[in-house]
Amino acid sequence: MDKEIDMRGKQCPIPVIQTKKALESEKDGRIITIVDNDVAKENISKLAKSMNLRAEIKESKGDFYIEIYKEGDIQISEGLEFPSKGVNREDLTILITKDTLGEGNRELGEVLMKGYIYTLTEATKTPRRLLFLNSGIKxxxxxxxxIDHLRKLEEKGVEIISCGACLDYYKVKNQLLVGGVGNMYDIVEKSNAAKKTITL
Structure with missing residues (x-):
């Protein structure tokens, strides 16, 4: 049975995640994902390869049609873990210190941060907590x-804390939509208590 997924206009990792979900939900057949950029095309091709599935790419009017053929259960090769089923928390704290990801172009940084937070919602292992500091509280x-992605993480049991002093500094304390307010003592204690802390 054929299933078509139109991911034109969507930035990675969304096309990859949606393709993986479709592959997991179908027992046999052909999944056709349509994308309009090289990055998504390459990432979906890598996904198919990691699952030991045959993929063919066709181009038409600037769009790429990635046809992935599936028969039976997926066998994932070693070296790739891109889970989307089930939820487990690991003792990981992510300290988010700005509202963009990486250095350089702000618009790109916003896209990357949105993609990162979205991907966290799809991971099998979610972090124990997200701590937001400085412009990260935005x-x-x-x-x-x-916000919708953070709410989804909170529903999965991820603790979300924003720095109260930072909310006050940016004059947005009354605009907080997700999680709670913490002070620097809370943030230091929770970071130190975690087995692993990542700072973005």
């Missing part, structure tokens, strides 16, 4: 592009 207040 992700937890009105106008944030990732």
């Amino acid at each position: 992700l937890t207040v009105e106008g944030s592009l990732v």
Whole structure:
């Protein structure tokens, strides 16, 4: 049975995640994912290869049609872990210190941060907590592009804390939409208590 997924206009990792979900939900058949950029095309091709599935790519009017053929259960090769089923928390704290990801172009940084937070919602292992500092607190207040993703993480049991002093500094404390307010003592204690802390 054929299933078509139109991911034109979507940035990675969304096309990859949606393709993987479709592959997991279908026992046999052909999954056709349509994308309009090289990055998504390459990432979906790598996904198919990691699952030991045959993939063919066709181009038409600037769009790429990635046809993946599936028969039976997926066998994932070693070296790739891109889970989307089930939820487990690991003792990981992620300290988010700005509202963009990486250095350089702000628009790109916003896209990358949105993709990162979205991908966290799809992971098998979610972090125990997300701590937001400095301009990172802008992700937890009105106008944030990732509020829905953060709410989904909170529903999965991820603790979300925004720095109270930072909320006050940016004058957005009354605009907080997800998680709770913490002080620096809370943030230091929770970071130190975690087995692993990542700072973005």
